Amino acid sequence: MRTLALLSTGGTIATTAGEQGLAVGVGADDLLSAAERVWGFGGVRVQTREVHRLVSFAESVGDVLALARAVREAAREVDGVVVTHGTDTMEEAAFLLALTHDSPVPVAFTGAQRPYDDPAPDGPRNLAAALRWVGDPRSDGTGVNVVFDGDVLPAVGTRKVDTLGLKAFRAPGRAPVAAVDADGVRLYAQAPKVPTLMRPDLEPPRVDVVAQYLGADATALRASVTAGARGVVVAGFGAGNPTPETTRTCVELLDSGVPVGLASRVGSGPVSGLYAEGGAELMRAGAVLMGDLSPWQARLLLAAALTHTDSASGVTERCRTWLAAVGAVPERG
Numbered sequence: 001m002r003t004l005a006l007l008s009t010g011g012t013i014a015t016t017a018g019e020q021g022l023a024v025g026v027g028a029d030d031l032l033s034a035a036e037r038v039w040g041f042g043g044v045r046v047q048t049r050e051v052h053r054l055v056s057f058a059e060s061v062g063d064v065l066a067l068a069r070a071v072r073e074a075a076r077e078v079d080g081v082v083v084t085h086g087t088d089t090m091e092e093a094a095f096l097l098a099l100t101h102d103s104p105v106p107v108a109f110t111g112a113q114r115p116y117d118d119p120a121p122d123g124p125r126n127l128a129a130a131l132r133w134v135g136d137p138r139s140d141g142t143g144v145n146v147v148f149d150g151d152v153l154p155a156v157g158t159r160k161v162d163t164l165g166l167k168a169f170r171a172p173g174r175a176p177v178a179a180v181d182a183d184g185v186r187l188y189a190q191a192p193k194v195p196t197l198m199r200p201d202l203e204p205p206r207v208d209v210v211a212q213y214l215g216a217d218a219t220a221l222r223a224s225v226t227a228g229a230r231g232v233v234v235a236g237f238g239a240g241n242p243t244p245e246t247t248r249t250c251v252e253l254l255d256s257g258v259p260v261g262l263a264s265r266v267g268s269g270p271v272s273g274l275y276a277e278g279g280a281e282l283m284r285a286g287a288v289l290m291g292d293l294s295p296w297q298a299r300l301l302l303a304a305a306l307t308h309t310d311s312a313s314g315v316t317e318r319c320r321t322w323l324a325a326v327g328a329v330p331e332r333g
């Protein structure tokens with residue numbers, strides 16, 4: 001019989017209505033009981049642990065690292081781990097976990113768009129599907145995935161795409177790994193192998209995301225570095241183009257040894273160094289083109305690389321090697 005661990009962290013799946021609004025009201029045991037009523041748990045035993053009780057927009061990187069340590073501990077003793085988590089930052093938490101995960105034990109993140117006490121909640125079914133996924137030995141070695149509304153999506157590249165709808169996550173441009181429903185698990189694709197890039201006991205340095213919008217100047221970019229950011233990711237227009245002023249300032253930062261990552265504010269597709277005064281200039285200056293990673297995942301990648309080296313070229317090299325390994329950018333020929 002397979003043994004699984006369920007780690008709860010809060011999120012809407014665990015919220016109940018109160019006078020001030022939704023707040024986390026239940027822990028892992030209640031969530032498990034509700035999920036058990038969906039399809040039952042034939043053939044698996046589930047241990048529970050409450051890691052914290054937070055809505056995910058209130059979590060810090062430190063909270064997610066504490067979760068990563070709890071997952072690492074659990075993975076030494078069980079065959080699969082499910083994390084219930086808020087959806088607002090699930091794509092970041094799952095990505096950070098993927099950067100730290102060094103075991104063949106599968107990890108599934110899940111949550112809900114509707115509260116625990118909703119008359120028609122989606123949480124129990126999502127949790128039942130996540131348990132079914134990691135309870136299936138075919139999930140071994142697939143790393144960290146997000147299981148939501150029947151889809152198993154790789155942590156790398158997954159984004160929240162709907163504020164309230166039940167199909168809240170997609171991984172645009174990437175194949176779903178599997179589907180889970182009442183009949184069982186259908187395997188679709190091999191999950192990308194994600195190289196470990198950081199230790200869960202080491203808080204990474206500050207890296208900020210700087211948004212681009214019509215006429216954006218470099219005020220926020222400079223303020224980030226003044227506030228102590230050791231790297232920045234620009235959420236550029238289109239295929240990765242900042243305004244000319246942002247581009248000039250990024251080139252200055254790169255020249256002074258601050259690594260710069262380039263991602264896009266568009267919700268899907270890779271960035272590419274195409275335009276003079278934009279992405280092409282940043283690429284020549286040594287910025288990391290972050291492939292199809294969202295700015296939020298790109299920021300965590302840059303921060304993880306900074307835990308290994310202070311040198312901007314060393315950070316750039318680590319990020320590029322990692323991005324190629326997960327298929328986010330082409331292999332260099």
Ligand SMILES: NC(=O)C[C@H](N)C(=O)O
Pocket residue numbers: 010011012013054055056057085086087088089111112113114
């Ligand atoms: N659906 C959700 O879980 C959203 C909630 N605000 C959270 O991230 O905790």
